[in-house]
Amino acid sequence: MYDPSELINPKSKITGQSPFLKETSHWYFPLGKYQERLEKYVIESDEKYKWKENVLQYCRGWFKDGLKDRAVTRDLDWGIKVPIDNATGKVLYVWFEAVLGYISATKELFKSKGDLEGWRDYWQDLSTRYIAFIGKDNVVFHTIIFPSMLMAWNDGNADKYLLPENVPANEFLNFEGKKFSKSRGWGIDVGEFLDLFPADSLRYTLASNLPENKDTDFYWKEFQAKNNSELADILGNFVNRTFIFAHKHFEGEVPERNELIQIDTEMIANIKSYPEKIAKLIENYKIRDAVFEMMNLARAGNKYFNDSEPWVSIKSNKEQCSTTINICLQTIYTLAEVFAPVIPFSSEKIFGMLNVSPGMWNDISESTLNSGHKLGKSEILFIKIEDEVMDAQINKLGKVEEAETYDVPLISYEDFSKIDLRTAKILSAENIKKSDKLLKLRVKTAGGQRQIIAGIAKHYKPEELIGKNVIIVANLKPAKLMGNESQGMVLAVEDSDGKLNVVQVSDASKPGTNVR
RNA sequence: GGCGGGGUAGCUCAGUCGGUUAGAGCAGUGGAAUCAUAAUCCACGUGUCGGGGGUUCGAAUCCCUCCCCCGCUACCA
Numbered sequence: 001m002y003d004p005s006e007l008i009n010p011k012s013k014i015t016g017q018s019p020f021l022k023e024t025s026h027w028y029f030p031l032g033k034y035q036e037r038l039e040k041y042v043i044e045s046d047e048k049y050k051w052k053e054n055v056l057q058y059c060r061g062w063f064k065d066g067l068k069d070r071a072v073t074r075d076l077d078w079g080i081k082v083p084i085d086n087a088t089g090k091v092l093y094v095w096f097e098a099v100l101g102y103i104s105a106t107k108e109l110f111k112s113k114g115d116l117e118g119w120r121d122y123w124q125d126l127s128t129r130y131i132a133f134i135g136k137d138n139v140v141f142h143t144i145i146f147p148s149m150l151m152a153w154n155d156g157n158a159d160k161y162l163l164p165e166n167v168p169a170n171e172f173l174n175f176e177g178k179k180f181s182k183s184r185g186w187g188i189d190v191g192e193f194l195d196l197f198p199a200d201s202l203r204y205t206l207a208s209n210l211p212e213n214k215d216t217d218f219y220w221k222e223f224q225a226k227n228n229s230e231l232a233d234i235l236g237n238f239v240n241r242t243f244i245f246a247h248k249h250f251e252g253e254v255p256e257r258n259e260l261i262q263i264d265t266e267m268i269a270n271i272k273s274y275p276e277k278i279a280k281l282i283e284n285y286k287i288r289d290a291v292f293e294m295m296n297l298a299r300a301g302n303k304y305f306n307d308s309e310p311w312v313s314i315k316s317n318k319e320q321c322s323t324t325i326n327i328c329l330q331t332i333y334t335l336a337e338v339f340a341p342v343i344p345f346s347s348e349k350i351f352g353m354l355n356v357s358p359g360m361w362n363d364i365s366e367s368t369l370n371s372g373h374k375l376g377k378s379e380i381l382f383i384k385i386e387d388e389v390m391d392a393q394i395n396k397l398g399k400v401e402e403a404e405t406y407d408v409p410l411i412s413y414e415d416f417s418k419i420d421l422r423t424a425k426i427l428s429a430e431n432i433k434k435s436d437k438l439l440k441l442r443v444k445t446a447g448g449q450r451q452i453i454a455g456i457a458k459h460y461k462p463e464e465l466i467g468k469n470v471i472i473v474a475n476l477k478p479a480k481l482m483g484n485e486s487q488g489m490v491l492a493v494e495d496s497d498g499k500l501n502v503v504q505v506s507d508a509s510k511p512g513t514n515v516r
Numbered sequence: 517g518g519c520g521g522g523g524u525a526g527c528u529c530a531g532u533c534g535g536u537u538a539g540a541g542c543a544g545u546g547g548a549a550u551c552a553u554a555a556u557c558c559a560c561g562u563g564u565c566g567g568g569g570g571u572u573c574g575a576a577u578c579c580c581u582c583c584c585c586c587g588c589u590a591c592c593a
Contacts, residue, residue, distance in 0.1 A: 053521095054521060057521075070590065071590055071591085073591095139520095171586075172586070208541090209528065214523085215587095219527085219528080225542060229543095230542085237552060238552085241552035305552090306549075310551065382553080
């Protein structure tokens with residue numbers, strides 16, 4: 001990487017001008033003044049709330065180098081103008097302004113609701129837990145810069161702002177092995193995505209593969225697999241088989257829970273332990289593990305259903321069958337509760353199918369549903385995504401990428417020099433009988449006149465070409481096209497409409513001039 | 517260049533302040549069952565833990581070195 005001042009003879013790619021140094025002045029934030037307090041803040045927050053190791057490392061690195069005062073203004077003609085008199089042409093540095101934008105946005109939100117003070121609950125109420133979920137590139141702005149700004153304000157004002165309790169930064173999410181890039185068409189727009197697939201399927205896929213420890217990728221195939229073999233096959237099918245069974249054999253009601261045998265008590269223990277386990281993981285920002293455990297509860301449900309064999313006991317021991325279905329339904333209630341943060345729409349559907357309203361997480365118990373409670377209508381929760389649908393998305397990507405990639409074999413200068421390119425003046429042009437593509441041209445070039453057959457009849461009328469100065473490949477081996485010998489080739493390029501345009505040169509070049 | 521993170525099974529990822537035969541899900545192979553969206557359940561992993569060197573009774577884990585990927589490093593948010 002070069003410093004701009006080290007470049008030799010630099011030029012702007014756009015204007016061709018050379019950059020020059022100029023003097024300017026800026027407003028600075030005295031970050032150095034806050035180092036001690038910031039270090040204390042980070043250490044204490046970590047002790048209290050257990051910060052992530054990578055986040056701590058970032059901070060330690062900055063502290064070790066020593067915090068330097070930072071310019072918080074820039075000379076740009078766009079951005080947030082510095083709101084003081086002698087600051088014309090100055091805008092706020094993005095990270096000095098963006099973090100404040102979080103507060104402004106909250107204020108705006110409440111203002112639009114007609115509540116001018118509501119924003120304070122989020123930024124100033126001591127019971128608020130301020131947690132910054134961000135990507136790895138933003139760590140220092142949320143652990144050092146913004147907290148120092150808030151400290152500065154808090155020092156001089158009565159209304160004090162909260163500092164983040166934790167900044168559980170994630171790494172980056174990539175797309176099909178490469179970085180997202182709007183300009184290169186690599187990725188998919190969320191809105192577009194949601195037109196095609198359910199939000200919950202996306203939410204589940206993202207949550208179960210969150211880049212908590214390192215960069216991860218979104219793959220269409222993985223999305224399909226997660227939707228089909230986890231959401232549909234494991235969770236969806238467990239819910240579906242239970243509901244169908246209850247409607248078919250128990251009149252759509254929650255059946256009695258009778259005498260418990262070992263697998264019953266084991267499953268009941270799961271209903272109690274999973275929410276606790278999942279809650280703990282979420283509180284420690286281990287979302288992936290939490291999501292995995294959510295699905296494990298559905299797995300346990302399937303296993304319980306399988307091992308209990310209600311399709312056998314319905315005939316031989318209806319009381320036991322009744323117990324099995326009761327416990328399966330309680331499990332489904334629990335699944336709806338624990339899955340709610342990840343797949344809220346499906347969760348709501350399940351509550352509807354159970355004909356109950358969602359409760360509080362801490363109230364989840366093994367007997368939330370009373371026997372005799374009437375169940376709602378059951379429906380399929382997740383539709384599987386077919387291969388063809390997925391392939392269509394993948395193919396779409398390939399096309400964009402192909403068009404953008406320039407990957408052709410290199411040739412040596414020697415190879416290039418073998419090609420004899422010459423200017424040529426078109427003296428005459430005429431259509432060739434029985435051909436709708438070819439034109440017969442007479443051109444003047446090096447070595448006198450010659451005949452060239454060009455495949456441009458669909459793009460030019462003969463008379464349009466006469467007198468044009470073009471470029472030809474002069475040493476191409478002669479070939480016969482539709483019975484006419486062609487002694488060379490005219491260069492042409494296709495425009496965005498698919499029309500061919502012959503490459504032209506100015507009249508100043510004598511016909512036969514070498515093109516280099 | 518400096519700082520930080522990462523490189524572990526076909527794929528996506530856990531595990532890393534040294535310690536029993538390195539794990540999970542998916543995919544794959546075989547079997548069981550048939551209530552269910554042909555869904556479910558059970559069984560099956562000889563992986564150069566990026567390469568090389570070192571410390572140690574013992575290294576994916578600590579140290580050195582090299583390679584590759586990502587982020588930050590005063591004007592993209």
